[in-house]
Structure formats: C-alpha cells, structure tokens
Amino acid sequence: MLLRSWITFSVIFSLALVLIFVGFLVSASLPFFLDYGLSPIVSSEWYPYEDLYGFLPALVGSAWAIVIALAIALPCGLAAAIVSVEILPQRYHGLINLCIDILAGIPSVVYGLLGIALLLPWLKNNLDLLSGHSLLAAGLLLAVMILPTITRLSQDALRDVDNSYREAASSLGLDWSQRLFSVLLPQAWPGIRSASLLATGRGLGETIAVMLVVGSIDRIPEPWYNLLAPAQTITSRIGREMGEASVGSSQWSALMACGLVLTLCVMLLSILAHAPRKRLARG
Amino acid sequence: MVFGCRLYRMLNRIILACILLLPFQFSLAESTISIAGSSTVLPVMSDAAQTYKNDNPSTNITVSGGGSGTGINAVINGIVDIGMTSRQPTEAEWVKLSEKFELIDIARDAVAIAVSKAVIKSGVSSLSLEQIADIYRGKIKNWKDVGGFDEEILVIDKEPSRGTRHVFAEVVLGDAKARAPGASLISGSNNEERSIITRSNQAIGMLSHAWLNDDVRGITLKLDNGDTVSASPEHVLDGSYPIQRSLSLIVAKNRSEALQSFIAFLQSPALVPSIEKNGYLPLN
Numbered sequence: 001m002l003l004r005s006w007i008t009f010s011v012i013f014s015l016a017l018v019l020i021f022v023g024f025l026v027s028a029s030l031p032f033f034l035d036y037g038l039s040p041i042v043s044s045e046w047y048p049y050e051d052l053y054g055f056l057p058a059l060v061g062s063a064w065a066i067v068i069a070l071a072i073a074l075p076c077g078l079a080a081a082i083v084s085v086e087i088l089p090q091r092y093h094g095l096i097n098l099c100i101d102i103l104a105g106i107p108s109v110v111y112g113l114l115g116i117a118l119l120l121p122w123l124k125n126n127l128d129l130l131s132g133h134s135l136l137a138a139g140l141l142l143a144v145m146i147l148p149t150i151t152r153l154s155q156d157a158l159r160d161v162d163n164s165y166r167e168a169a170s171s172l173g174l175d176w177s178q179r180l181f182s183v184l185l186p187q188a189w190p191g192i193r194s195a196s197l198l199a200t201g202r203g204l205g206e207t208i209a210v211m212l213v214v215g216s217i218d219r220i221p222e223p224w225y226n227l228l229a230p231a232q233t234i235t236s237r238i239g240r241e242m243g244e245a246s247v248g249s250s251q252w253s254a255l256m257a258c259g260l261v262l263t264l265c266v267m268l269l270s271i272l273a274h275a276p277r278k279r280l281a282r283g
Numbered sequence: 284m285v286f287g288c289r290l291y292r293m294l295n296r297i298i299l300a301c302i303l304l305l306p307f308q309f310s311l312a313e314s315t316i317s318i319a320g321s322s323t324v325l326p327v328m329s330d331a332a333q334t335y336k337n338d339n340p341s342t343n344i345t346v347s348g349g350g351s352g353t354g355i356n357a358v359i360n361g362i363v364d365i366g367m368t369s370r371q372p373t374e375a376e377w378v379k380l381s382e383k384f385e386l387i388d389i390a391r392d393a394v395a396i397a398v399s400k401a402v403i404k405s406g407v408s409s410l411s412l413e414q415i416a417d418i419y420r421g422k423i424k425n426w427k428d429v430g431g432f433d434e435e436i437l438v439i440d441k442e443p444s445r446g447t448r449h450v451f452a453e454v455v456l457g458d459a460k461a462r463a464p465g466a467s468l469i470s471g472s473n474n475e476e477r478s479i480i481t482r483s484n485q486a487i488g489m490l491s492h493a494w495l496n497d498d499v500r501g502i503t504l505k506l507d508n509g510d511t512v513s514a515s516p517e518h519v520l521d522g523s524y525p526i527q528r529s530l531s532l533i534v535a536k537n538r539s540e541a542l543q544s545f546i547a548f549l550q551s552p553a554l555v556p557s558i559e560k561n562g563y564l565p566l567n
Contacts (some may be wrong), residue, residue, distance in 0.1 A: 047443075047462060048443060049460035050444060052462070083318070118477075120482070121482065124482075124483075128467075130435060130437040130467055130483070130485070131467070131479060131482070131483055133436050133468055215467070215468045215469065216442075216468070216469040216470075217440075217466060217467070217469050218469060226339060230467060230468055240442055240469070240471065241442070241444075242348075243349050243350070243352070243353040243356070243357075244350060244352030244353045244356060244442070244443075244444040245356070245374075246356045246359060246376070246379060247356075247360055249375075283357070
C-alpha cells in the first residue's frame with residue numbers, strides 16, 4: 001500500500017515537473033514573443049544592447065554541430081554495436097560495455113577541457129586555423145559525447161532481434177553482409193532510429209563542452225558550409241549570457257525563449273524516438 | 284546477521300537525520316557573506332577574505348566570478364551580498380540599483396591591449412587607438428598592416444557585459460556598447476582570455492594590466508601627440524594611459540552587522556596589501 005502510493009506520487013511528481021518547467025519557460029518567454037513576434041527566429045543579428053535578438057546564428061550553429069556529430073557518431077556507434085553484439089564472443093561484452101559506460105560517464109566539462117587542450121591545437125595546426133575554435137571542433141566533441149548513447153541503444157536494438165531471424169538467415173545461406181543488411185539492421189531499425197534521435201537531443205542540449213570550443217560568436221558561417229568558422233550554439237549563448245541578464249529584462253526573456261525553442265526541439269525528438277516503439281508493440 | 288541488520292537500520296537513520304537536519308546546519312554557520320562578479324576584482328577579494336577570516340573566524344566568505352554584469356545583477360537580485368564590478372553600472376542598471384545600493388571604489392586598474400609574445404617579436408611595438416579600433420572593426424586584418432609579420436590577426440572580443448569590455452569599447456570604439464564586427468572569438472573571464480592569447484601566436488585582446496605575463500604582453504599605445512605609453516601603474520596614476528577604470532563593489536546600504544564590519548575592513552588601509560599584491564593601484 002505504502003509502496004503503491006509512493007509510486008503514484010513519484011509518477012505524478014515527474015509529470016508535474018515536466019509541466020511546471022515547460023509552463024515556466026513559456027510564461028517567461030511570452031513577453032519576448034509578444035514584443036518581438038516570431039521574426040527573431042529568422043533574423044541574424046543578436047545584440048542585446050541594441051535590443052536585437054536574432055536566433056538564426058545560434059540555430060544554424062546548433063544544427064551544424066549536431067549534423068557533424070551525427071555524421072561521425074552514427075556510423076561509428078552502429079559499427080561498435082554490431083561488432084560487440086554480433087561478432088565478438090559473449091565474454092568480451094562486459095569489457096566493451098564498461099568502456100562505453102566510462103565514456104558516457106566522463107563529465108562534459110572534462111570533454112571541454114580535453115577539447116581545449118588537445119583538439120583546438122590539433123585543428124589549429126593541421127587546418128591552419130586562427131585558434132581552432134570552430135563548428136568542427138564542437139561537432140567532433142559532441143560526436144564523442146553522443147557515441148555511448150548511440151552504441152548502447154543500438155546494442156539493445158540488435159539484441160532484441162529474435163534469434164530465430166539469425167537462424168533463418170543462416171539456413172537460407174545468406175552470407176554475413178547480407179544477413180546484416182537484409183535481416184538484422186531492418187529488424188533493429190526502430191531501435192536504432194530512436195537511439196539516434198535521443199542522441200540528437202542529448203547533443204543539442206550539451207552546453208559546457210561546446211561553449212568552450214565553439215568560439216561563441218553570433219555569426220552565421222560564411223559561406224554557409226564553412227565549418228571551420230567560429231560560431232554560436234543555442235546552449236553556448238544561454239550559458240554565456242544567462243548570468244548577466246537581469247531578471248525580467250528583454251534579454252532575459254529572449255534567453256528564456258532560446259531555452260524554450262531548445263526544449264521544444266528536444267521534446268519533439270524524444271517523442272519521435274518513442275513513437276516507433278509503440279507501433280511495434282501494437283503490431 | 285541480526286547485528287548487520289541493526290547496523291544497516293542505524294545507518295539509514297543517521298542518513299535520514301542528516302538529510303532532515305541539513306537546513307539547520309546552514310543556519311548554524313554564524314554568518315556568511317557571498318561575493319560575485321568581475322574576474323578582475325576577484326583575486327583582490329579572495330585575498331581580502333582570507334585575511335579577514337584570520338581575525339574573524341566566525342564569518343564565512345565565498346567569492347566567485349562571472350563578470351561585472353553578473354555581479355551587478357546578482358546583487359540586485361539579492362543572490363549575493365557584494366557585487367564586484369570593474370566598470371560603472373549602465374543607466375538601466377542604475378535604475379534597478381536605485382537608492383538601495385551604493386558603489387564603493389576600492390582600486391584603480393588599466394585595461395591593457397594584450398597581444399601574443401610573437402606579435403611583439405615580429406616588430407609591432409605600439410599601436411594607436413585608431414589602429415586598434417580598425418582591428419576590432421575588421422578594417423585591419425593582418426599584422427603586416429601595422430608593422431608586424433604576415434599573419435592574420437586573431438581578434439578576441441569579450442562578452443558584452445564584462446567590465447573590461449565596457450571600458451575598452453568606450454575608449455577605443457567610442458561607445459561602451461559598440462559592436463566589434465572584426466572579432467573572431469568571444470571570451471569571458473580574464474583567465475579564459477589570457478589562455479587563448481597564450482595559445483596563439485597572432486592574437487590581440489583586452490586584459491586587465493595585472494594579468495599580463497611573459498607570453499601575453501601589453502602593447503604600448505601611440506597617443507595623438509606622438510608619445511607612447513604603456514599600461515603601467517605610473518601611467519594610470521598620472522592619467523596619461525587612457526584605458527583605465529575604477530574597481531568597485533556594490534553593496535546594499537542597509538546591511539547586517541557582519542557585512543558592515545567586512546565592508547569597513549575593505550575600506551581600511553588593511554586592504555592595500557591585497558590590492559598591491561595583485562598588481563592594482565590602491566586609491567590613495
């Protein structure tokens with residue numbers, strides 16, 4: 001009885017927290033949207049002192065950083081999952097999982113420090129950059145940070161594929177790559193997709209490591225595909241400016257609006273990540 | 284087994300008691316003074332806090348950074364007792380500070396134009412204010428245009444509300460809030476700025492004079508009358524170095540006894556060693 005009411009309480013509490021957070025973000029950023037409308041989202045100038053709050057540079061920066069991260073982490077993470085589940089014998093699984101968990105457990109500020117100490121000088125020297133601070137640096141760091149999420153969840157997705165599929169594939173005489181591409185990956189696809197979506201959400205929300213290497217300058221890369229340019233992400237902007245914005249000022253509600261946009265993106269990704277699982281369960 | 288069970292239960296109770304008593308533990312500490320803001324003023328205050336604590340062990344003092352803008356906001360919002368600032372509050376900030384707070388100057392400091400050691404070695408010995416402004420406006424992009432080597436300039440700007448940024452922009456760009464379209468990076472604290480300049484061979488930035496070292500050197504300014512001045516204490520004192528400012532504290536006029544006693548300490552000559560040790564100029 002006690003346990004049951006405790007569980008009920010916990011569930012209601014978690015739900016209430018989500019609603020309170022989102023409600024707060026909406027109410028805190030409402031003044032901003034009432035004053036400026038939705039045009040800041042597509043405007044490119046962010047100068048709080050001049051009351052200009054354009055979200056576009058940060059949105060573009062966040063998008064590029066996560067695209068780079070996914071482009072690297074998705075193939076690597078998937079490959080790691082395939083190797084660890086399908087190829088290596090059972091007794092290595094513990095070791096691999098341990099490594100992945102350690103990778104996931106390293107605090108993001110430490111990744112940021114490694115980024116400053118190793119990545120920035122390396123980029124600077126090899127690509128002949130001014131300082132190394134760039135979208136590429138942020139993307140590379142994010143790739144390492146979302147790699148464990150992708151690997152772990154993809155492993156689960158592969159393990160969930162029933163053994164009868166593997167047996168059927170072998171008995172049909174399919175070779176290893178056919179088995180992988182025509183049987184295992186399609187079967188595990190919903191899980192892999194939600195892994196990437198969750199990892200995207202995690203990457204979008206990552207702050208401190210990105211803030212230390214991205215350059216924090218509110219400028220859209222020129223040309224638009226110049227990943228070697230320093231830039232700004234939504235998180236790095238909030239991280240840099242939140243402390244100095246006075247509560248209730250238009251800068252404050254503009255930052256809250258940034259937070260709201262980010263939260264909505266991540267929530268959407270989480271919902272998308274859960275959707276296919278439901279459908280599977282129903283079918 | 285029974286003993287183990289009892290031990291376990293006892294441990295649980297102790298943990299529970301600790302959690303429940305947590306709020307009281309805070310209130311038991313006799314008095315706490317919290318300070319936040321300018322990373323330029325920070326070393327002086329942590330020194331002063333250390334000295335003060337030696338004689339007043341019952342007072343706890345915490346000092347953290349964040350920048351002048353953060354310090355001013357935190358004190359307005361009641362998050363800290365003392366806000367450190369290395370610039371004057373803006374008009375909007377004054378409105379919020381209103382009559383309830385006062386500004387206490389504790390020292391003076393110069394904002395140096397800091398460049399990487401390699402830049403000085405390449406032959407750039409001094410820059411005029413116009414040249415620096417052109418660099419920050421993006422009109423001069425290469426060190427060779429100001430007498431140095433053929434390398435692109437890494438122009439480091441600061442977060443807009445930082446004290447150093449305000450003072451620099453006011454003197455060099457003509458307006459404390461001016462944009463700097465030539466900037467290639469934004470940095471935060473003095474520490475962050477200094478480490479970026481150290482790692483680069485072609486950087487220029489703005490830094491409190493006290494934070495210069497062998498790798499990060501202050502460049503001398505070429506004045507309109509042809510003189511060159513460095514950001515040294517003498518030139519701050521005689522007023523010939525133009526980019527200088529007061530380091531100040533913002534504190535509520537209505538304050539507790541412990542806070543009042545600490546403020547009195549900060550306004551006494553006892554603060555002078557902390558100021559001088561960190562490379563700033565005492566007021567008198």
